[in-house]
Structure formats: structure tokens, C-alpha cells
Amino acid sequence: MHLSLNRRHFMGLMGAAATMPMMGRMASAATPLNFQASWINDAEFAGYFLAADKGYYKEAGLELEYLSGGPDVIPESSIIAGKADLTLTTPDTTIKAIVEQGAPFKIIGAQYQKNPIGIVSLAKNPIKEPKDLIGKTLAVPPVNVISVEAMLKISGVDKSQVNIVPYAYDPTPLIKGEIDASVDFTTNVPFTIKQAGEDATSFLLYDFGFTIFNDTVVVTEEVLKAKRKEIVAFLKASRKGWEENLKDPAAFPKTFADTWFKGTGRSIENEVYFNTAQKPLIENAKGIFSMSEEAIAANIEALAAVGITAKREHFDTTVLEEV
DSSP, X not given: OOOOTTTTOOOSOGGGGGGOOOOXXXXXXXXXXXXXXXXXXXXXXXXXXXXXXXXXXXXTTEEXXXXXXXXXXXXXXXXXXXXXXXXXXXXXXXXXXXXXXXXXXXXXXXXXXXXXXXXXXXXXXXXXXXXXXXXXXXXXXXXXXXXXXXXXXXXXXXXXXXXXXXXXXXOHHHHTTSSSEEEEETTTHHHHHHHXXXXXXXXXXXXXXXXXOEEEXXXXXXXXXXXXXXXXXXXXXXXXXXXXXXXXXXXXXXXXXXXXXXXXXXXXXXXXXXXXXXHHHHOOTTOTBOOOHHHHXXXXXXXXXTTOOOOGGGBOOTTGGGO
């Protein structure tokens, strides 16, 4: 499935920080920049694929190396180790690492204004709001347990009233009726369930209090200082790619079938569904990646509910002011 236990889980890697290599490189006609994605190549990253294929990064003076993610990739580790210049993460793992381990991270943008993670259930046995989970069995990936508990708390539901079991990113138990709901990407899993002959319904944790971004653009303080110009260029080119991709979510996935999407085992129909579903979660009137003061405050408040002390200084909006 779309997520993985390791995907949003930052391991204790801060020992590597002391030996992190300098990442500034000599200027050239096209400056190398390494970008670590947070998962395998799917519609979640369509804007970057389009920007690469259309030459937007080259036009911005960048030689972009796109590094695919996957179940064994921990995005934060890539920038700590110097493998990548920037990556995509979630605020909970990133800020937890900053606060508890002294990680030298800065969040400089947010791809998803609203986190796609949500509660998925079958339409014939719908879970429409947190209170519907009382007395029900909910499958939750270990990495999302804290987020779900926060949503329940904010919604006035005691977690002891919900039977929470582990989830392995496979909707089969839901389809068979062995569980009542699962936690997954609402932009993707309903399609998989539909293909299996059932209709799904879902709601976002975001809409019930856990108001955090997702796929936040993160860099180390050192790289931000050394390669600020290149990072601004990356954001500008990526925004252009995302804007073009989202004009018609059905248009571009098929053009990636034999390139970016090759070998994933996912159908183009699935990617079109995903691309369409994510559009309202990404778009922002002030531009893709924007982080308003109100949204940052909402992130800080939501993270406080799970015991993560986020501060305004963890979010750097000055880079986007240059885009």
C-alpha cells in the first residue's frame, strides 16, 4: 500500500549530524541538487515529475537528481547523511526530531496544506466521524497511532472506547469485514477498495482537529545557508510543475506510464484518481508550498495535543518569500 512503517518514522540518527559533509558545490552552468522523495513514484510526486520532464529545473539552473523513496527509506536520514539536499517529511516526525534530538532541520514549505491521512471505511458500514468509531475496530499503522489518539482526544472520544489494532497497509481485512475502518491515504486506498468490488467512504484526521501539513519540504540549516539560491529555484520550478499538473489531473499521469511510474504495479487509472483527489489538499491561493501564519499556528496547536512542542521558529517562511 501507499504508506510504510518507516516512511514517517525518524530513527535515532543524530550521531551522523556531527559528520555530515559540507554540501555546497562549486557553481556551474547547472548546479547539482539532490531531492529525496518520501515514497515510491506515484501521483503524490506528479508535480516534480512534470517539472523535470518539461525542463523547468534545467531552466532554473539546476541539475536535479530525484531520489525515490520506499519502505526502507527514512527521508530525514537522507539529509542528515548528506545524501540529499532537501526532502519531504511530516511536521510531527521532523519537529519531534528537532525538539528531542536537536536535529538541525527547517521546514520551508508544505506540499499538502491538509494531510491526506484519514479514516477509511466501507460505504455499507460507514464511519463518518470520530464518534462513529466507538465500539469499533480501527486498524492503524504504528507510525500513525499518536495522530489518531490526538484526533480522538480532540473529538472527545476516549481511546479506550476504540479497539485499535495494527495495520499493514492492506485493505483486505476491511473488505472482508474483519475490521471496521483503517488509517491510510484517503487519496489512494478508496480506489483500491473500489477495484475489489466495494465502495469506500473516508474522512481526514485534519477535518477533526489534527490540523497538520504533510510532505513538508525540509532542509538542514547548513544546506539552507549554503544553497539557498538553489533551493529557491527548486521551489519555483516545482511550483510551476504542480500548477500545470493540477490544471487537469487526468492529463499527465498517462505520460509517466513508461517512465516515472514504470514497475510500480499501479494502474494509470489509480494514479489519475490519486492526482484528482489530492488537488484540493495541495492548492493554495497564495501559491503551492505556502505556509500561512494561521496554518502554522494550527500545526503547532495540533502537535501540542500529542505532546510535541512545536515553535514558530521551526517553520521558515522567508524562503518562499523569494519564490
